[in-house]
Amino acid sequence: MSNRSDFYSRVYAVVRLIPEGRVTSYGAIARFLGAAGSSRVVGYAMNASHQLEDVPAHRVVNRNGVLTGKHHFSTSDAMQRLLEAESLSVVDDKVKDFKMHFWDPADHLDQADFYKG
Numbered sequence: 001m002s003n004r005s006d007f008y009s010r011v012y013a014v015v016r017l018i019p020e021g022r023v024t025s026y027g028a029i030a031r032f033l034g035a036a037g038s039s040r041v042v043g044y045a046m047n048a049s050h051q052l053e054d055v056p057a058h059r060v061v062n063r064n065g066v067l068t069g070k071h072h073f074s075t076s077d078a079m080q081r082l083l084e085a086e087s088l089s090v091v092d093d094k095v096k097d098f099k100m101h102f103w104d105p106a107d108h109l110d111q112a113d114f115y116k117g
Contacts, residue, residue, distance in 0.1 A: 007035070010114055011045040012052065014105050018059040021086045022103035023095055025063045032105040033114060039063075047072045058082035065098030 014029050026042040035041070042060070046069050049055040058079045062068045070079040070093065080090045089096035 004041075007033070007038075007041065008045040008048065011042050012049060012055050013114065014109065015046070015049070015055050015057065015060060017105070017109060018056060018103055020056075021088060021101070023059050023061050023065070023083070023088070023098070023101050024103045024105060025061060027063050028102075028104050028106070029060065032109065032111065034111075043069065050074075056082075059103075061095060061098075065095035065102075067093045067095075 010033050011029055014032060015024075018024055026039040026046070027036075029042045030036055030038040046057045046060050049057045050072060057069065058073070060069065067079050067083075067090065070076055073079045073082075080093070083090055083095065088101055095101060
């Protein structure tokens with residue numbers, strides 16, 4: 001398995017654990033996986049995840065709560081609709097009360113369960 005697909009697999013494993021009604025950021029996932037400078041690579045993984053039904057990519061936003069990945073969904077409002085279906089409010093493409101709904105994998109997951117590299 002290539003390093004990139006291995007990293008993507010680890011990203012997807014983290015994203016699958018984001019609880020319904022919560023969001024995290026590309027950077028938080030990258031930091032948790034020991035790759036703090038790889039937020040964009042996490043974004044690339046999210047863009048590629050739409051062919052996988054079990055990866056809730058709509059729960060990953062930028063560090064300010066903005067739905068920067070919305071253009072990679074089937075429609076431009078699909079990401080917002082998915083978040084709203086989980087009782088989150090989105091105003092002007094930004095999660096309302098972002099800090100209250102933010103889920104940091106470092107606070108909830110055991111790094112020993114994820115390969116770092």
